Amino acid sequence: MNRTTLRRLAALAALAAPLAAAPASPAALPRDVQARIEAGRPARVARVERDLRARAAALGLGAADTLRTESSFTDEGGRTVIHLVHLHQGARVLGSQLVVHVEQDGALRTFGHALAAGIVLPGGPSITRDAAVAAAQVRLGARGPLAAEPAVERIVFPTRFSGARAFELASGRSSIHRGYAGPLAGLAPYVWAWRVHLQVHNALDGAADWSFVVHGDTGEILRADDLLRRATPAVGTGLGWHRGPVSLDMSQMNDGTYALLDTTRGTLPNPNLSYYADDGSGWTPTGMQVWWEEHDATGASTWNSFLFQGNASSAWGDGQPFTSFGAESGPNGQSAGVDAMVGLRTTWDFFGSVFGRNGLDGNGTTPYATALCTGMVPAGDSWWSVGAFGGYFGVGTWPLLADGVDAPTDLDMVAHEATHGVTSPSWDRYFVDSPGYEEAGLDEATSDFFSEMTEIWAARSGSDPANAIPATPGDGQIGRTFLRTGPLRWFDRPSRDGRSVDGWFDGVKYMDGHFSSGPLNRALHFLARGASATAGDDTHSIYLPAGMAGIGNDSAARIWYRAVTEYLVPDLTGGLTYDDAREAALSAAADLFGAGSAEAAAVEDAFAAVNVGQDHAGTVHAKVWFKPWRNGDYIEIDHIYSDDAGKRQYFPRGENVRPRITVENAADTSVTWSVGGPSMWNGADYYTMAGGRIEADGSWTTPFQMGWHAITATSVADPTQFAEGRAFLVNLDMDSDLEQDATDMAELSYSWYLSNGLNPSHSVFIAPWVDDQDVSTFVDAMKAAWPVP
Amino acid sequence: MRTQILVAGLAALVVSGCFSSAPTASALAYTDPPATSGWRLVRDPSSTASRLVLGLVGPAGTLTRGVGVNLQAPRGVRFGTFDGGLAVEDGGVYDLRSLDDGPEEPLAIAAGLKKGNVLSAGVFQKDRRRPAKDSGATLLRVALEVDPSTCPAAGSSLTLTVLRAAAIPEDIGLTTDQPVALARKLALTELDVAVGTLVAN
Numbered sequence: 001m002n003r004t005t006l007r008r009l010a011a012l013a014a015l016a017a018p019l020a021a022a023p024a025s026p027a028a029l030p031r032d033v034q035a036r037i038e039a040g041r042p043a044r045v046a047r048v049e050r051d052l053r054a055r056a057a058a059l060g061l062g063a064a065d066t067l068r069t070e071s072s073f074t075d076e077g078g079r080t081v082i083h084l085v086h087l088h089q090g091a092r093v094l095g096s097q098l099v100v101h102v103e104q105d106g107a108l109r110t111f112g113h114a115l116a117a118g119i120v121l122p123g124g125p126s127i128t129r130d131a132a133v134a135a136a137q138v139r140l141g142a143r144g145p146l147a148a149e150p151a152v153e154r155i156v157f158p159t160r161f162s163g164a165r166a167f168e169l170a171s172g173r174s175s176i177h178r179g180y181a182g183p184l185a186g187l188a189p190y191v192w193a194w195r196v197h198l199q200v201h202n203a204l205d206g207a208a209d210w211s212f213v214v215h216g217d218t219g220e221i222l223r224a225d226d227l228l229r230r231a232t233p234a235v236g237t238g239l240g241w242h243r244g245p246v247s248l249d250m251s252q253m254n255d256g257t258y259a260l261l262d263t264t265r266g267t268l269p270n271p272n273l274s275y276y277a278d279d280g281s282g283w284t285p286t287g288m289q290v291w292w293e294e295h296d297a298t299g300a301s302t303w304n305s306f307l308f309q310g311n312a313s314s315a316w317g318d319g320q321p322f323t324s325f326g327a328e329s330g331p332n333g334q335s336a337g338v339d340a341m342v343g344l345r346t347t348w349d350f351f352g353s354v355f356g357r358n359g360l361d362g363n364g365t366t367p368y369a370t371a372l373c374t375g376m377v378p379a380g381d382s383w384w385s386v387g388a389f390g391g392y393f394g395v396g397t398w399p400l401l402a403d404g405v406d407a408p409t410d411l412d413m414v415a416h417e418a419t420h421g422v423t424s425p426s427w428d429r430y431f432v433d434s435p436g437y438e439e440a441g442l443d444e445a446t447s448d449f450f451s452e453m454t455e456i457w458a459a460r461s462g463s464d465p466a467n468a469i470p471a472t473p474g475d476g477q478i479g480r481t482f483l484r485t486g487p488l489r490w491f492d493r494p495s496r497d498g499r500s501v502d503g504w505f506d507g508v509k510y511m512d513g514h515f516s517s518g519p520l521n522r523a524l525h526f527l528a529r530g531a532s533a534t535a536g537d538d539t540h541s542i543y544l545p546a547g548m549a550g551i552g553n554d555s556a557a558r559i560w561y562r563a564v565t566e567y568l569v570p571d572l573t574g575g576l577t578y579d580d581a582r583e584a585a586l587s588a589a590a591d592l593f594g595a596g597s598a599e600a601a602a603v604e605d606a607f608a609a610v611n612v613g614q615d616h617a618g619t620v621h622a623k624v625w626f627k628p629w630r631n632g633d634y635i636e637i638d639h640i641y642s643d644d645a646g647k648r649q650y651f652p653r654g655e656n657v658r659p660r661i662t663v664e665n666a667a668d669t670s671v672t673w674s675v676g677g678p679s680m681w682n683g684a685d686y687y688t689m690a691g692g693r694i695e696a697d698g699s700w701t702t703p704f705q706m707g708w709h710a711i712t713a714t715s716v717a718d719p720t721q722f723a724e725g726r727a728f729l730v731n732l733d734m735d736s737d738l739e740q741d742a743t744d745m746a747e748l749s750y751s752w753y754l755s756n757g758l759n760p761s762h763s764v765f766i767a768p769w770v771d772d773q774d775v776s777t778f779v780d781a782m783k784a785a786w787p788v789p
Numbered sequence: 790m791r792t793q794i795l796v797a798g799l800a801a802l803v804v805s806g807c808f809s810s811a812p813t814a815s816a817l818a819y820t821d822p823p824a825t826s827g828w829r830l831v832r833d834p835s836s837t838a839s840r841l842v843l844g845l846v847g848p849a850g851t852l853t854r855g856v857g858v859n860l861q862a863p864r865g866v867r868f869g870t871f872d873g874g875l876a877v878e879d880g881g882v883y884d885l886r887s888l889d890d891g892p893e894e895p896l897a898i899a900a901g902l903k904k905g906n907v908l909s910a911g912v913f914q915k916d917r918r919r920p921a922k923d924s925g926a927t928l929l930r931v932a933l934e935v936d937p938s939t940c941p942a943a944g945s946s947l948t949l950t951v952l953r954a955a956a957i958p959e960d961i962g963l964t965t966d967q968p969v970a971l972a973r974k975l976a977l978t979e980l981d982v983a984v985g986t987l988v989a990n
Contacts, residue, residue: 741903775915779899
């Protein structure tokens, strides 16, 4: 690189820095005032810690409990936001945390999910750290080597957070998945546990990034969370990722060649790249960078990856779709690297310039991208790894396949993935992104929305301030070029993709987050741009037929950014809901514009337009939902697999039954029934079925297929209101007399504590063992199927 | 207009009234079967004038680990529930919890009202490590009442039918047994239950 080029790059970097021409937000303080307040942040954190220590007893904390500051920052309005986690005997209590707001005048406010009070848990885990890692590795089932040393943490685990999708039976015999089937037997409210983080990237296993909670005494896997953030699986289309000529920040290495390594962005090393040894080339894990996955000439991945480097020139790429397998580091492959770099850089700059955020995670941690993937991520897909703090972007399948998909390295796709780095900044704080949690939809929609805002911001004119988002409309799409026949997702009417939903319903949680994102995508789109009052328009909502006026991109983005960074704080349990999102947005709007402001009213209307809460006028809709009905039975108390264990219903297979449903806010409480539901067409849950025959009045002849079945009830009074629920079908005929009756329960006694394989048919789940899940489910299914009036 | 009034009046009668001129029953009288050494359904002392509680009693000295019964009641009789809403009550003979767990674990007691007015009920020791118990006591209870919607005539004889009853025998093998030998022992003992006479009063 010559000196002229270096000077030019330096000048471009200066241009990219935030401008101070306009206030950062309606509530933003002058920079000198904000700097003074920021300087006092450590003292405020210390004061909060002192105050909380003094109030420990009132908070239900004992001598063994402490609160540790996990992070803090001062927002643009001068509020100090402190995130504290709860420790018991020095170990984190999963999900127990506090968020404290310290206003400029010193006023304190705490909120968040409740602290776990009254923990009595002497001693510690009886199994070793290594034993916990071994148990996690068995569950992971990796055949190849780990990508990094396992990260292990001793924790206190509230057993009500048990459950996740990892509870598949792996006995090698015919059995069913009972991931959501019922309680774990005999767990106390709190147990010692080890939290184990495992990552693999290799040819045998592909890419995996999991967090496991391992019982500290038994080695049982209590919870498993997938930390990879996957984009929508590609369903055939093409590739076209030209960003055109761009300027790039890069590095000239020790040998004089150039690398896609931008040391101007990133002040902390990347947690995954830190495992690589310094090779003396000038490479560092600190600084945004783009890598590529290696293939042979046939396109088979070698499962090696390398930094884009060794380029004799500072010019990268040929601007063409990738076809040059075996020569990924050449000009053709570099084009994908350029796109990925532009996407990461733009997202980083967007959050920094508009919100004053230090990088993606708020701490300046280096993100990185790996492009041209076929192994670490499928060719037509992209993922964000929370643990690796990086994105993996497929090579695409077009133009090698005429009906293939573009490489997902266009700005909106990269910005979507990189926004996961904002909402899930580390494996100590991430949104749970699995089907079964509404939080997954909130996570994906947040990435979609800020991707759109990043695009709009990046396309601003030279006269627009860099610290504000222009009012220009975006394309309203995610993956605009990806499918080559249309985008992946729409904001104005998400159901245009045939898979997403336009409004919230009880059961939206069962959908894949990329499709349960629909309601929030639409709400935020309406908040920014408004909704039509004309039926048939894509922006017309049946829940808000009169429509609404938008408050503009900038105000909408500031409200939602504040909501997700200051109010909607994940606690590792997946407990955030659409109602929480509405409340968080209202709190953020009240902070920024006032509780009685037009912006706050617009938040109410925007969420009401997707069937979440009442609109500003207070319109009440009928509510159809699977109301918790268990009233504190064994399945609900202390053995909760998920937060809706109280509402799930168990039935015997092949019988005529009647599911429960609740309708509120309507004089006519009747419903019509159907099998299946919206979650069935999004490909999210491989285990849920839609079977049997259900009459409109709810008389359901259950099929013989065991496992989870989806059923949907729709209000007769208001057909826009419906709920999708889950019923688990079990086999009660354990004595094989073709009759399901109470006598079958005797088989549980036979089978109690028999080892695997002796009496697998004596489990109502056809599992290779019998335990209290069988007992409670048997009792439940009898009561549900054949109630005594 | 008169026709409409007449039709409305008939509809009300059909829904709520009993047309028979004979007095309708409001209570159930039960006479126990003869005392034998076998299994019997006997009147439980907790019965009241309007609610008949029957207990399933086994032969003294016979050790079992649980019992289930499918009991069909005739038209005119309906099954009732006990505290907790279940249509069966534990007699207190069997240990319905396992040895290991605390008081919150689910009890092995189940009941449901199946098609044909058949109550299927059972109580069991779910933990095979518990010792078998003497069956010569009330093992479970069920409750019956007059179903007023069916207007049973006072004095009419009714028939209770045990469609099936079975018990877990004492010997259910050991976990150390060979699987084939163990499997042979994992079979219920079918029961012949004597039922008394039932009269609606």
